[in-house]
Amino acid sequence: MGNTKTTYQIRKTSIERDFSVILNDSLGSVLEFDTFEDASRLVVILNSNSDNNCRYELTPISKHS
Numbered sequence: 001m002g003n004t005k006t007t008y009q010i011r012k013t014s015i016e017r018d019f020s021v022i023l024n025d026s027l028g029s030v031l032e033f034d035t036f037e038d039a040s041r042l043v044v045i046l047n048s049n050s051d052n053n054c055r056y057e058l059t060p061i062s063k064h065s
Contacts, residue, residue, distance in 0.1 A: 001012070005063045007032045008039035010046070015053045022059070 009032055013020040025031045031040035039058050046056040 001047075003064075007034055007063065008036060009059045010039060010043060011058070011059050012041055012046075015055060015057050017055050018033050023056075 009021045009030060011020050012023060023031045043056045043058055050056065
């Protein structure tokens with residue numbers, strides 16, 4: 001059996017329009033975090049500063065090696 005590693009992505013959901021997108025980094029790649037703590041901190045900041053009826057949430061991604 002291989003090891004399972006979990007990374008975290010951030011999903012942005014528009015409450016009014018009922019659609020979601022995964023955040024990208026500055027190069028257009030999906031933004032992924034290696035630790036729950038780092039991702040969670042950014043989600044708190046994004047939710048605190050959101051003024052366009054959006055919410056942000058963590059999405060854990062399991063990768064098998």
